[in-house]
Amino acid sequence: MKAMILAAGKGTRARPLTTILPKPMIPLIRKPIMESIVEHLREYGFNQLMVNTSYLSADIENYFRDGHAWGVEMGYSYEGVMEGNTFVDNVLGSAGGMKHIQNFSGFFDDTFVVVCGDALIDVDFDQVLAFHRARKSVATLIMRPVPADQVSKYGIVVTDDQGRVSKFQEKPKAEEALSNNANTGIYVFEPEIFNYIPDGVEYDIGSQLFPKLAELGVPFYGIALPFQWVDIGSLQDFWHVNRMILNRELPDYPMPGIQVAPQIWCGLNVKADFANLDIEGPVYIGSSTEIQPGVTIRGPAIIGAGCLLEQGAVVDQSFVADYTRVGGIAQLYQQMIFAGKVISPDGTAIDLSDAGLNWLIDDKRRTDIITAEKSLFKELLTKDTLQ
């Protein structure tokens, strides 16, 4: 069966993570979000996947390539042009992206599914397809009940007792919401849907295509299912979801690496004397990482691959990117080291270069930058008192 993964967005709400990665490639304990989506689709028999790309398209296309490593066929529809050697992204919107592929080769020749590339879903597609076929619907959207006090974060959908969609409310106030079913951005379509999508303009499914169907009186349906829907829309989501996975609150999400001790998972070639380290999990430690004696780690924490944690460093409930050297004076409490910045869950970020902190935290592969500061700070800290 055929499906489309929407992976062309810029992910502006997930900055600064998305300054160097497209949102579908944001890792949840090392595994890109979109990889879990591909696996889930394959599990339900969707083995021909078209992906629209734009922002940082190469990251997605070079990782998944033809999809063979996941037992599927994958292809890409890049939305943009090149000027000289620079990509100039030019997105078409979710419905526009679908139409572009359809105009190109008529790819969608039967019932197909469309999913966003930035959320973990474990929806039962068999149930969804059965509902869609029973209603003979041209379009079915999948909804999920959300707590009444959170409706203002979502696109709320109102359906009648047959499941026919009667109304959308975009982020309504709790007292104005007419249902607590949120649009999850997962859709089933028949090829007839393309009759309703104009050519050559940016067109969005939720905010344009569905209102058009409603306006024309074309019935379309929604099915509410209580599945696990983990949307990684923002930096805060990234922070919370990684913690949830480490705390095994998403028990089906596989922990990578090998479990070397209760609550400690490691990649290969990790240099660490666990018997003599002060480590409390849950923590994942990437391959070829060195943890010197005298380091303290408190979970939930993620240490990337190729890292060096120097003697004395404290990594407390923090995520450290690959190839990071964390100096002995460093004390990380609930921070994310990513793309040369130290980022707090509230979004405030210190650029290590701008702040001249490379002596403390830097790429491990750079030759050690000894500055006056390092010895100065160290001297102050190793004295018991200042007298």
Next chain:
Amino acid sequence: MNFETQSIGNVLVVTLLDRRLDASVSAQFKADIQAMIAQGTHNILLDFAQVDFIDSSFLGALVSLLKALHGKGELAVCSLNNNIHSMFKLTRMDKIFTIGADQSNALQQMC
């Protein structure tokens, strides 16, 4: 390097007026405050309410000043924004300097 000073009790409150305190002002700042210490000022509170950004060299200047006091007095800070407070915590300087939410909070801690 712009700042205003005011004595409150036996503490010299230095209100920093530059938004950005980096390598371009650190040396001058260190010299200015060191001069005050040499003249007998031993309790200093630095107010960062107007400051958006500090870099490692400025933090280093603070560390040097603390050493210059030879334990004879106190160097405290207050009104740090989130990023500046993060820098203190990242470098463990939150264990070395008294940090107040504002001037009165810091002054209370300094007695």
